[in-house]
Amino acid sequence: MANTVIIGAQWGDEGKGKIVDMLSASSDVIVRFQGGNNAGHTIEANGKQTILHTIPSGILHPGKLCLIGNGVVLDPFVFLKEVDGLNENGIDTSPRRLGISYKTHLIMPYHVALDKAREAYKAGSKIGTTGRGIGPCYEDKVGRVGLRAGDLTNPDLASRKIAAALVEKNFLLKNLYGSEPLDAKTITDQVMAIAPRITPYLTDVSGAVQESVLIGKDVLWEGAQGVHLDVDHGTYPYVTSSNTVSGCGSTGTGIGPNYLQQVLGIAKAYTTRVGAGPFPTELDDKTGAFLREQGHEFGATTGRPRRCGWLDAVVLRESARLCGLTQFALTKIDVLRNLPILKICVDYMYKGHRIEYPPQGENALAEVTPVYEELPGFTEDISHCKHMEALPYNVQKYIQRIEALTQVRIAYVSVGPDRDQTIIC
Ligand code: IMP
Ligand code: MG
Numbered sequence: 001m002a003n004t005v006i007i008g009a010q011w012g013d014e015g016k017g018k019i020v021d022m023l024s025a026s027s028d029v030i031v032r033f034q035g036g037n038n039a040g041h042t043i044e045a046n047g048k049q050t051i052l053h054t055i056p057s058g059i060l061h062p063g064k065l066c067l068i069g070n071g072v073v074l075d076p077f078v079f080l081k082e083v084d085g086l087n088e089n090g091i092d093t094s095p096r097r098l099g100i101s102y103k104t105h106l107i108m109p110y111h112v113a114l115d116k117a118r119e120a121y122k123a124g125s126k127i128g129t130t131g132r133g134i135g136p137c138y139e140d141k142v143g144r145v146g147l148r149a150g151d152l153t154n155p156d157l158a159s160r161k162i163a164a165a166l167v168e169k170n171f172l173l174k175n176l177y178g179s180e181p182l183d184a185k186t187i188t189d190q191v192m193a194i195a196p197r198i199t200p201y202l203t204d205v206s207g208a209v210q211e212s213v214l215i216g217k218d219v220l221w222e223g224a225q226g227v228h229l230d231v232d233h234g235t236y237p238y239v240t241s242s243n244t245v246s247g248c249g250s251t252g253t254g255i256g257p258n259y260l261q262q263v264l265g266i267a268k269a270y271t272t273r274v275g276a277g278p279f280p281t282e283l284d285d286k287t288g289a290f291l292r293e294q295g296h297e298f299g300a301t302t303g304r305p306r307r308c309g310w311l312d313a314v315v316l317r318e319s320a321r322l323c324g325l326t327q328f329a330l331t332k333i334d335v336l337r338n339l340p341i342l343k344i345c346v347d348y349m350y351k352g353h354r355i356e357y358p359p360q361g362e363n364a365l366a367e368v369t370p371v372y373e374e375l376p377g378f379t380e381d382i383s384h385c386k387h388m389e390a391l392p393y394n395v396q397k398y399i400q401r402i403e404a405l406t407q408v409r410i411a412y413v414s415v416g417p418d419r420d421q422t423i424i425c
Contacts, residue, residue, distance in 0.1 A: 008226030017041030030058025033252030035224030040300025071252020099203030102150030128275030206254025238277025
């Protein structure tokens with residue numbers, strides 16, 4: 001397989017974990033390039049479910065090299081918990097096959113505390129973050145005061161950074177948010193206690209990826225969240241704090257963009273969103289409830305019920321443009337079974353005009369009305385279909401319509417959660 005960046009083409013939870021897991025079989029290196037443990041990548045293989053938040057999904061495949069790039073924010077405590085969980089299941093997580101960039105920023109307990117305190121404080125204008133400290137950690141990175149994984153080799157530097165950070169964080173926690181301040185020494189001790197377990201994983205990720213590419217190995221960049229949660233291009237301010245577009249595969253691992261050969265967008269056959277923010281095709285009715293039930297649309301990270309709605313081709317078209325998508329993987333199409341009609345949003349109406357791309361202004365997406373096209377539904381069980389021709393006519397039509405509306409080829413169709421419930425088109 002060629003070097004491939006995998007991104008979520010909607011608002012996250014498109015089923016990236018499953019597709020990354022599947023494509024890991026034919027890749028050599030799997031690298032995460034943005035986001036943190038706000039992600040929840042669910043993988044089902046041989047009847048067993050694994051949810052990964054931090055470690056690349058490729059870890060389930062023996063012998064593959066899994067890397068965490070500089071663009072990721074890593075909670076070291078969560079990382080070690082995940083390592084322990086994988087080890088209990090007999091999965092090799094040794095530094096021979098798992099690496100963390102020296103430059104990866106670390107999520108500290110004060111980032112988590114700030115994330116939660118801030119959300120609680122924002123009555124009425126909550127973003128609905130996952131409360132994992134993602135935003136505050138990226139703020140410190142951009143503010144040039146962050147603690148990086150490589151700093152764990154230098155206890156003096158690490159403890160100075162933690163103490164300095166807490167001067168500001170505690171002021172905010174105490175005086176603005178009315179919550180408990182945190183103790184610098186306690187946090188430093190907790191961090192230094194786990195440092196010996198983290199430092200063996202430190203790797204020059206840029207160098208490792210470059211070397212792999214040059215000797216002809218295949219690299220998979222595993223994106224998290226979705227394009228419309230991108231801090232620049234998403235539905236700002238209802239977004240995450242990282243760039244989720246494909247270009248971040250380059251900046252988030254330290255490799256030239258010319259090495260990213262294919263860009264695979266993962267799109268669910270309908271749309272979901274967790275947290276606040278505009279969602280033009282959202283269904284607040286029994287069809288929305290049907291999708292949530294049939295699709296088990298509850299957050300893998302927070303357990304929150306996901307908002308559900310029809311497929312939005314405008315959202316996908318925009319993702320294709322922002323990421324240079326070369327192909328789609330369409331997931332969870334089996335969930336649509338037994339709906340008499342299937343609607344696809346093909347364009348928006350905005351201020352009296354019909355538009356093909358989302359409007360540009362902040363929160364302007366909240367003002368659009370979807371223009372729907374209706375397609376006939378299907379009642380057949382498609383979960384065992386192994387090739388396109390085996391799919392009912394109406395399912396094939398639905399797939400073809402998405403390709404026509406987005407001008408992107410659908411290369412994979414997922415008809416169930418398991419690894420082998422995937423049609424390669
Ligand atoms: P944060 O990334 O925790 O700061 O949350 C910001 C927004 O992104 C919230 O609306 C979250 O629900 C959403 N979000 C973050 N990570 C994911 C994900 O992996 N899947 C879906 N939504 C996410
Ligand atoms: Mg998820």
